[in-house]
Amino acid sequence: MVAALRLGVRAHCVGLRRESIASFALLERSRSVTGFDSSVELVGRRWVVERGKRSGLRVRCEGRAVAVTERKVETTKQRADENVSDEQLTVVMKFGGSSVASADRMKEVANLILNFPEERPVVVLSAMGKTTNNLLMAGEKAVSCGVSNVAEIAELSIIRELHNSTVDELGIDRSTIAALLDELEQLLKGIAMMKEMTLRTRDYLVSFGECMSTRIFAAYLNKIGIKARQYDAFDIGFITTDDFTNADILEATYPAVAKRLHEDWINDPAIPIVTGFLGKGWKSCAVTTLGRGGSDLTATTIGKALGLQEIQVWKDVDGVLTCDPKICPQAEPVPHLTFEEAAELAYFGAQVLHPQSMRPAREGDIPVRVKNSYNPKAPGTVITKTRDMRKAVLTSIVLKSNITMLDIVSTRMLGQFGFLAKVFSIFEDLGISVDCVATSEVSISLTLDPSKIWSRELIQQASELDHLVEELEKIAVVHLLQQRSIISLIGNVQRSSLILEKAFSVLRSNGVNVQMISQGASKVNISLVVHDSEAKQCVRALHSAFFENGNKLPYEN
Ligand SMILES: Nc1ncnc2c1ncn2[C@@H]1O[C@H](COP(=O)(O)OP(=O)(O)O)[C@@H](O)[C@H]1O
Numbered sequence: 175m176v177a178a179l180r181l182g183v184r185a186h187c188v189g190l191r192r193e194s195i196a197s198f199a200l201l202e203r204s205r206s207v208t209g210f211d212s213s214v215e216l217v218g219r220r221w222v223v224e225r226g227k228r229s230g231l232r233v234r235c236e237g238r239a240v241a242v243t244e245r246k247v248e249t250t251k252q253r254a255d256e257n258v259s260d261e262q263l264t265v266v267m268k269f270g271g272s273s274v275a276s277a278d279r280m281k282e283v284a285n286l287i288l289n290f291p292e293e294r295p296v297v298v299l300s301a302m303g304k305t306t307n308n309l310l311m312a313g314e315k316a317v318s319c320g321v322s323n324v325a326e327i328a329e330l331s332i333i334r335e336l337h338n339s340t341v342d343e344l345g346i347d348r349s350t351i352a353a354l355l356d357e358l359e360q361l362l363k364g365i366a367m368m369k370e371m372t373l374r375t376r377d378y379l380v381s382f383g384e385c386m387s388t389r390i391f392a393a394y395l396n397k398i399g400i401k402a403r404q405y406d407a408f409d410i411g412f413i414t415t416d417d418f419t420n421a422d423i424l425e426a427t428y429p430a431v432a433k434r435l436h437e438d439w440i441n442d443p444a445i446p447i448v449t450g451f452l453g454k455g456w457k458s459c460a461v462t463t464l465g466r467g468g469s470d471l472t473a474t475t476i477g478k479a480l481g482l483q484e485i486q487v488w489k490d491v492d493g494v495l496t497c498d499p500k501i502c503p504q505a506e507p508v509p510h511l512t513f514e515e516a517a518e519l520a521y522f523g524a525q526v527l528h529p530q531s532m533r534p535a536r537e538g539d540i541p542v543r544v545k546n547s548y549n550p551k552a553p554g555t556v557i558t559k560t561r562d563m564r565k566a567v568l569t570s571i572v573l574k575s576n577i578t579m580l581d582i583v584s585t586r587m588l589g590q591f592g593f594l595a596k597v598f599s600i601f602e603d604l605g606i607s608v609d610c611v612a613t614s615e616v617s618i619s620l621t622l623d624p625s626k627i628w629s630r631e632l633i634q635q636a637s638e639l640d641h642l643v644e645e646l647e648k649i650a651v652v653h654l655l656q657q658r659s660i661i662s663l664i665g666n667v668q669r670s671s672l673i674l675e676k677a678f679s680v681l682r683s684n685g686v687n688v689q690m691i692s693q694g695a696s697k698v699n700i701s702l703v704v705h706d707s708e709a710k711q712c713v714r715a716l717h718s719a720f721f722e723n724g725n726k727l728p729y730e731n
């Protein structure tokens with residue numbers, strides 16, 4: 175089993191002699207497989223690695239010869255001679271902006287890593303505190319302030335001051351980030367000169383946050399005697415689509431990232447400190463970002479790539495809570511969630527997790543633990559493939575505000591199939607995503623989300639919406655309803671009657687009329703659409719009824 179731990183993927187080792195240990199990495203149908211032993215069962219198949227008399231390493235999978243694209247064979251003795259670690263990276267620890275907001279916070283995070291000496295973590299960091307927002311604001315101001323005024327932009331001074339004071343307090347050299355700060359000012363001058371900021375430039379601009387935080391933290395760890403190595407994600411194989419500001423990770427990322435981190439670790443062990451949120455567009459080769467909060471996705475991608483034991487995301491709250499604590503201060507941590515519940519919760523607006531971040535963890539079946547870097551003793555939330563749902567009713571309440579809703583009623587009595595297909599092809603043509611849908615034979619109500627994901631901000635532009643309505647009006651009567659909110663009840667939809675009975679009784683006693691209701695096919699989410707003005711009050715009332723004052727849910731029978 176030792177070997178199984180050392181393998182980057184779930185593997186069982188068979189009949190090994192210690193002296194025969196070899197290390198190999200090979201590509202099979204673009205999937206990278208990394209192993210160490212002469213015979214392993216990997217992803218359900220038997221791999222045999224042999225040393226040929228003349229040709230060096232030979233690999234057979236289930237009896238068939240496999241081409242080895244990378245070779246590296248070391249006997250145990252050689253590895254010991256070279257002082258190379260046999261111990262593999264075990265977990266990924268992601269720390270968000272709030273966890274690394276200052277020098278003191280960085281010291282806390284370093285202590286936290288030291289407090290888990292049995293872990294050999296890959297560390298993923300976000301930008302310090304509100305740096306991403308400040309970078310964006312500085313960029314917006316640069317568009318119109320004129321080149322000579324760039325140095326005076328308040329947000330640039332805040333960024334400079336925060337990063338310089340942090341390196342000073344940590345006792346590391348300002349040169350660690352000096353070149354980046356200079357380059358940042360040059361970039362803002364470029365934006366001022368062009369008087370515009372494209373999405374591509376915007377991604378490049380915000381990348382400075384993560385590039386600086388990781389350099390500072392790696393330098394600090396090295397200073398206190400913990401060997402660390404900084405990595406820019408866009409340089410180690412995070413290959414993405416070219417959708418600037420909201421790029422998707424491409425499959426090629428997994429083998430590339432695994433190979434780079436694994437080989438560096440084998441050759442010269444040092445804690446990898448990786449920039450969250452960033453990637454490299456596969457066509458443009460420019461820096462891309464994964465959408466706001468995208469460092470969570472960086473962490474789960476690394477977890478899957480290396481087949482680690484656990485993915486930890488460290489936040490400023492005691493885990494995933496029953497509601498956003500900014501709306502309901504009484505919100506309580508949820509001990510267990512499934513990947514499905516967590517994904518739904520994130521997609522429907524809980525800022526605590528990036529909407530796409532559960533996908534790699536689910537695919538790799540790697541548990542995700544959400545922890546509080548301000549309160550490490552709290553158990554946090556564990557997210558796994560399954561959990562005991564027998565007694566579960568409601569898990570969490572999520573609010574997404576400022577939603578646009580459309581009521582679309584067919585002008586002709588088309589069959590449902592044709593009508594729905596036409597409506598959705600219009601959305602597809604215009605590249606607009608839909609959140610919740612409720613349909614009847616000839617009508618459809620749906621919601622659009624203009625706020626969460628940057629590229630969707632387009633929808634906020636009146637002309638974009640006008641165009642959508644114009645197209646839909648060719649086949650239907652359309653009512654546009656703005657300033658709506660989606661309240662999502664995440665839980666066990668097998669108990670939807672119980673949830674709805676309680677929810678509607680609360681809403682009725684608060685005098686609220688629900689404008690649309692939709693139950694996702696995922697069986698973990700019921701969404702209610704209400705007017706923005708009454709949404710927070712509704713959420714508080716629902717939270718109180720389901721979770722507070724000794725109410726028995728979420729484990730009611
Ligand atoms: N259901 C929820 N559970 C926990 N936090 C939530 C929830 N919904 C919203 N949040 C908000 O998410 C914040 C943590 O996410 P985020 O700010 O992205 O963390 P970080 O920057 O540390 O990664 C919390 O401070 C909290 O206000």
Ligand SMILES: N[C@@H](CC(=O)OP(=O)(O)O)C(=O)O
Pocket residue numbers: 269270271272300301306307383450451465466467468469470
């Ligand atoms: N810094 C980026 C990426 C990120 O993941 O941040 P955080 O982990 O602090 O949410 C952002 O603010 O969106």
